[in-house]
Amino acid sequence: MEIIGERINGMFKDIREAIKNKDKTAVHEWAIKQTNNGAAWLDISTGAAAEDPMDAMKWLVETVQEVVNTPLAIDTTNYDIMEEALKLCKRPALINSCHADRYKIERVFPMAVKYGAKVIALAMSEESGIPKTADARVALAMELVAAADEFGLPFDDLYIDPLLLPVNVAQDHGVEAMEALRQIKLLSDPPPKTTCGLSNISQKCANRKLLNRTMLVMLMACGLDSAIADAADDDLMEAAATARIIMNKEIYCDSYIDLYKTNKY
């Protein structure tokens, strides 16, 4: 279970201020904290409010890489910014993200191959929006898998996101996402990887952390390989480590939680 640490995001006030003042302190702190707590990737997002998003992204990428070697997930819908960021990444990065629209695939997949990056691809398109059923999600996932084959992106470099919605307003979507995960794992050999924006499940709900980690464990049982999530949430990280053990993905030992935080998968 690769946790993609979500915290370096301009949506959060401290990161927004850091970008504005070019003050590295908070960025460094979160990069180290998430890495030490087991994050396999660090998501990097300037947030919508950044004055010069290109400049802000480049600054964030360079600032984070000053203190950690953790690979980065570049989080932007602007593919020119994406490409500039990929050029700066010292280790192969994760593109976050690409929709299942043909014109976006044609821009993103060749770029991923060029820079050796992996791609988070969403099982949604402009036309479909977020699909209501598992079947509709899987149909879009199949298009993404076929496109990976077409553009020479290895199947296991493709991280398909079946899309989670908040459980309070879209309660019927959770089971559809789980079923979609099971089926996505059957689409190719080797199968594509899977991911999700975990914290979406609990937007504006009570007991957010409990919802997040319960959902994480349930999704893992359905074939979830990674999640964009709060890597600083100890309970969440311990649940991920424990689920891996119960699923026999990792050989048990008494120090399995510490080991998970070192191994990061």
Place this chain on the structure above:
Amino acid sequence: MPVQTIKERNAGKVGVVTIGATQEQGGTRTSVVKIGGESSLPFLHFEGEMPNKPVIAMEVVDRVPEEWNDEVKNAFTGVLDNPVAWAKKCVEGCGADLIFLRLQSADPELGNKSPEDCVKTVKDVLAAVGVPLAVVGCGVDEVDNKIIPAVAEACAGENLLLGFASQENYNTIVAACMVHKHNLIAQTPLDINICKQLNILITEMGLTADKIVLDTNIGGLGYGIEYAYSILERGRLGTLQGDRMLAMPTLGTVGFEAWKAKEANVSIEEFPGWGEQKERGILWEAMTATALLQSGLDLLVMRHPEAVKLVQKNIADLMEPSSV
């Protein structure tokens, strides 16, 4: 129709442990042994590397092992009471890659020899043969915690393989290996969870993974060998998937386990259906070794020269690159 060979892509590989040190390296060995380094399942040369062949250490005891089978003792007639001559015979007569020296006479009930006497035995064997040495104690923790550190100190530079560290008793021997730069055997009771945990505890003390050899404990043929087989296989699979806390080379006391079996020892008169005892015993040891080679054993501790010869041939054949 073209057939494409299916090759596993593995994320991890077994670490390499070097045993022994030549003069330039600060020791007195004429050869050193490297074990481990595999990046595939055993002998699958077509999909991974197997840079070092499995090696055979022959067992030498510092007292006459009265309890051993006559067939094994007959192979060492005249040298059984002399570990130096015994070791020489193993190297010169049988081509042993290492000597596995058991300091049994330190046991209070088997001679109660002092740490100084034990050190002398080790030094004498070192002087007599050029191959690297593995040295283990008598199995009584409080005694071994005195003799092994003494050996470690007196033989600093030789890069020995010292045993055994166990979950109940590892601090002293780990410290001795760290200070005097020797390798360590981490021994666990047929339990991969404890094996992994012990490796964590040892590496947390500061001994690096490339100084650790795993003795996951084996069962001999007919007496639990399948447990050993599946544990070694599980460990290798974990290693190939990137589990670094299992990625150490492995050791098995093949001779010790095989010759415990009744089938290796009883005479044809007692059990006519089992055939002649001599070749039965030799094959019992050789079969135990060959089966465990298939599950990933890197260092085999053996006894009978004829069994050693058979297994050497088996290893040589298996190391031939396959035609694929």
